[in-house]
Amino acid sequence: MNKSKKIGFSMHKIKILLLVILLISPISLSYKWSNYRRIFDTNKITISGNIILDKESYFEIIGEIKDKQISEVSSKKLSKELENNPFVKAARVSKQYPNSINIDIVERKPIAIINNKKQFLIDHEAVILPNSKSFIDTTLIPMLSGFNPANDLYPEGDMTFSIKVKEAVKILDFIQLNFIEFFNEISELTINKDDEFEVILTEEPTRVILGKDNIQMKIDILKKFDKALGQRQLTDYRLLDVRYSKQLVAREWI
Numbered sequence: 001m002n003k004s005k006k007i008g009f010s011m012h013k014i015k016i017l018l019l020v021i022l023l024i025s026p027i028s029l030s031y032k033w034s035n036y037r038r039i040f041d042t043n044k045i046t047i048s049g050n051i052i053l054d055k056e057s058y059f060e061i062i063g064e065i066k067d068k069q070i071s072e073v074s075s076k077k078l079s080k081e082l083e084n085n086p087f088v089k090a091a092r093v094s095k096q097y098p099n100s101i102n103i104d105i106v107e108r109k110p111i112a113i114i115n116n117k118k119q120f121l122i123d124h125e126a127v128i129l130p131n132s133k134s135f136i137d138t139t140l141i142p143m144l145s146g147f148n149p150a151n152d153l154y155p156e157g158d159m160t161f162s163i164k165v166k167e168a169v170k171i172l173d174f175i176q177l178n179f180i181e182f183f184n185e186i187s188e189l190t191i192n193k194d195d196e197f198e199v200i201l202t203e204e205p206t207r208v209i210l211g212k213d214n215i216q217m218k219i220d221i222l223k224k225f226d227k228a229l230g231q232r233q234l235t236d237y238r239l240l241d242v243r244y245s246k247q248l249v250a251r252e253w254i
Contacts, residue, residue: 039098042070049105052087052135058105061085070095078103086129086157110135111172112142112189114165116149120156124173126166128154142183144168146190164191171197171215179223185235196243203235204253211243218242225250 042065047055061082065073075093082091082105090106110121110129113136121129121136122144144165153162160166168189176183188200197215199208210218225248226234234240241249 042066042068042073042099042101044100045103046100047103047105050107051109052107052132053085058082058103062103065101070097070099070101073101084157086127087132110139110141111169111176112144114147114154115143115145115188116147116151116154118151120154122160122165122169124169124176126159126169128156128158128160130156140184142172142186143188144190145188146192168197171210171219174216175219179219179226182219182222182226182234201235204238206235206237206240208234208240209243217246221246221248 045059045062045066047058050058061084062078063081065078073095075095078093078101079091082088082093082103087107088105089108092104094102094104096102108123108125108127108129110132111124112122114120114122114128119131119136121131123129147165147168148162153165154160160169172183172186172189175186185201185203186199187202187205190198190200192198192209196212197210199210200206201208208222221242222234222240225240229236236252237250238253239249239251241251
């Protein structure tokens with residue numbers, strides 16, 4: 001009888017133990033699964049290629065993706081959100097498992113400031129960019145002035161509708177690529193009363209009248225003249241006029 005009671009008691013203990021194991025196992029497995037899933041939580045986001053906008057600006061654009069499962073983050077959607085910003089020409093988003101996202105940015109680099117009542121930046125493709133005070137304060141690029149000031153000609157994120165501004169951008173782009181020393185001296189590119197392009201240099205300031213057409217040829221003439229000056233500089237002259245065919249008229253400071 002006592003033996004029978006002992007066996008019954010032991011069986012009862014075994015049943016309790018099995019019940020405890022059955023209760024604990026799902027919790028343990030759930031905990032392990034939870035830890036396993038956390039391996040794939042996005043906890044490292046690397047942004048590279050940014051120059052004009054700081055990284056905080058880009059984190060604001062993409063929103064809160066940290067701690068999201070990396071599989072839930074859409075690379076295509078992130079790229080599109082980034083490229084909706086006027087300063088972003090292209091964005092490539094790649095995932096590095098288990099928990100990292102790399103974002104490579106190609107920014108639009110302004111080539112000039114459009115000096116209207118509301119200032120804009122513009123790149124070499126004539127795409128209008130918002131005014132970035134921090135960029136303007138730290139970078140010397142030419143001003144475009146004397147052009148049609150109507151704000152609807154300058155849609156942010158799109159190409160300007162101003163034909164003359166597009167021409168001006170082409171001139172600056174050519175100068176930057178072919179005569180960088182001259183480009184670095186330009187303070188302003190403007191349209192004069194005769195609808196001709198004029199460049200104002202930073203020093204003195206020297207005026208360079210380019211005229212209306214054949215601008216690239218005239219820049220080449222100016223470059224050859226600069227090379228022939230030797231120790232002298234373009235800013236030693238008050239006026240440089242290249243409107244005339246294959247010649248340059250120079251007037252010195254009095």
